[in-house]
Amino acid sequence: EAGVAQSPRYKIIEKRQSVAFWCNPISGHATLYWYQQILGQGPKLLIQFQNNGVVDDSQLPKDRFSAERLKGVDSTLKIQPAKLEDSAVYLCASSLVVGMGGDEQFFGPGTRLTVL
Amino acid sequence: GENVEQHPSTLSVQEGDSAVIKCTYSDSASNYFPWYKQELGKGPQLIIDIRSNVGEKKDQRIAVTLNKTAKHFSLHITETQPEDSAVYFCAPTGIGGSNYKLTFGKGTLLTVNP
Numbered sequence: 464e465a466g467v468a469q470s471p472r473y474k475i476i477e478k479r480q481s482v483a484f485w486c487n488p489i490s491g492h493a494t495l496y497w498y499q500q501i502l503g504q505g506p507k508l509l510i511q512f513q514n515n516g517v518v519d520d521s522q523l524p525k526d527r528f529s530a531e532r533l534k535g536v537d538s539t540l541k542i543q544p545a546k547l548e549d550s551a552v553y554l555c556a557s558s559l560v561v562g563m564g565g566d567e568q569f570f571g572p573g574t575r576l577t578v579l
Numbered sequence: 580g581e582n583v584e585q586h587p588s589t590l591s592v593q594e595g596d597s598a599v600i601k602c603t604y605s606d607s608a609s610n611y612f613p614w615y616k617q618e619l620g621k622g623p624q625l626i627i628d629i630r631s632n633v634g635e636k637k638d639q640r641i642a643v644t645l646n647k648t649a650k651h652f653s654l655h656i657t658e659t660q661p662e663d664s665a666v667y668f669c670a671p672t673g674i675g676g677s678n679y680k681l682t683f684g685k686g687t688l689l690t691v692n693p
Contacts, residue, residue, distance in 0.1 A: 505683025
């Protein structure tokens with residue numbers, strides 16, 4: 464079974480530029496998550512989708528971050544404009560059932576973003 | 580929200596020794612307690628989990644124990660091997676409740692020396 468795919472794996476941009484990340488979850492997984500992992504910390508949930516609807520985006524900085532999940536499959540996360548503090552690894556995860564806790568989340572390898 | 584603390588932040592052991600990592604949480608409504616392992620350059624991977632109606636769960640060399648009264652749970656790895664070297668995260672949550680989101684600790688870097 465193929466895992467969660469993410470691209471690109473690495474991205475370096477200047478501050479105030481924009482960037483987009485792509486995620487393809489495991490086939491059939493209803494719930495998709497985007498996490499931000501700053502160096503030396505645990506992942507922090509940014510947004511959670513169930514199929515193509517947003518379940519939770521309470522920790523998403525909506526003035527600069529946006530995400531969508533078209534057709535309930537692939538998802539993109541965008542940052543515009545980027546700030547230095549956005550430097551982190553952005554992880555995508557998916558889970559089979561409705562994401563109300565207690566179900567295993569499968570993580571992709573992440574995209575390492577460096578903002579200069 | 581849930582406050583999660585992990586101890587120690589780093590742990591170095593000799594191959595074959597045991598390793599124990601403790602996770603303390605604040606929300607008494609938490610009832611699902613997973614441990615994730617993250618290797619360098621990879622995303623976290625679930626290695627073991629426990630639910631609040633169980634005090635201990637074991638899977639080969641790894642085990643998790645839960646003390647709900649004291650609000651902490653621990654990861655135990657026996658007969659450690661170099662491939663156990665990674666960062667380990669606990670992520671206590673409440674299934675179906677208001678805190679169903681995974682709240683990760685800051686992680687414990689485990690180094691197993693050959």
